[in-house]
Amino acid sequence: MGCIASKQAVSITPALDHHSGAFPDNLSGILASSGRSRAALHDLETTTILKNKNKNKNKNKKNKQKAYSSYGGSSELGESRKERNSNINCGDALSLRLGNLNKYVEGEQVAAGWPQWLSAVAGEAIQGWVPLRADSFEKLEKIGQGTYSNVFRAQELETGKIVALKKVRFDNFEPESVRFMAREIMILRRLDHPNIVKLEGLITSRLSCSIYLVFEYMEHDLAGLSSSPDIKFSESQVKCYMQQLLSGLEHCHSRGVMHRDIKGSNLLINNDGILKMADFGLANFVSTGRQQLTSRVVTLWYRPPELLLGSTDYGAAVDLWSVGCVFAELFLGKPLLQGRTEVNNLLNYSCSNST
Structure with a gap:
């Protein structure tokens, strides 16, 4: 018994890498x-x-009895x-x-080779690092696409190691756009856990207007495996994946980080059955209560009721709702709440709760 590692329904030993300390x-x-x-x-x-x-104070000690200062x-x-x-x-x-x-x-x-526009706005995110060279890697194929990024499978030429390159699209003349990207880098550098994807470096140059995030390569994602008609997760396999997800999430929350976009496609699986949380583009630090957060986070089918209702004051619990949706999806083989709008999803939640 163990976590399924490929779409050929190969069973392996559970990757229950317990983390403590x-x-x-x-x-x-x-x-x-x-x-x-x-x-x-x-x-x-x-x-x-x-x-x-x-x-x-000593010089003016005799003048302390004056009534009020000008301020x-x-x-x-x-x-x-x-x-x-x-x-x-x-x-x-x-x-x-x-x-x-x-x-x-x-x-x-x-x-050290960083572009001035990046250092001026996101100096803390790159402090202590040296940029990697683009000609050190060879792109092999495009494996994913998001709203602000493309992901490629690539090979490091010197070592032959396979990596994932995430090319981030942003306007480097807009400081806020650069800061948004820098926040993801800072969060990834703060996290260090076997169930969280590892950021290995950054590719850019003084002449470049783009930046690549270099990650360890993972062969599959949980959404792809669960949607395969050839795969039906057993109870032990669901437990295996959920244990790893909750372990990685606990580390995030202990470091004051909310992921804010947990779903199957952001949970990567390698051929050894190890699950790693990925895509921290919407992640943010837990609010202290004085800062209002946006409610337009978390993919709709995994979004908790408070965000559906427009709350801007929330905490790490929003991630746990998403985990529950993933948990149900692994058993059902399909998403639990498939609303087309926020209202529709709330109605689906109410119906599911009443039954």
């Missing part, structure tokens, strides 16, 4: 060098401000004009030094 936060290590520099500058300027405050509040809690000027000067110096640091980091990234 915390993984290191790759992103924090990647950003450590620039983070320490920024922290050092902040500490230096904070010390200067405190010294100036103490000096001026409101008693003079004991307020600042003298000299103190305010001192703080403004220190703040300007801090901004100037941080700006110089940003320019220095950006210059380093451009020197």
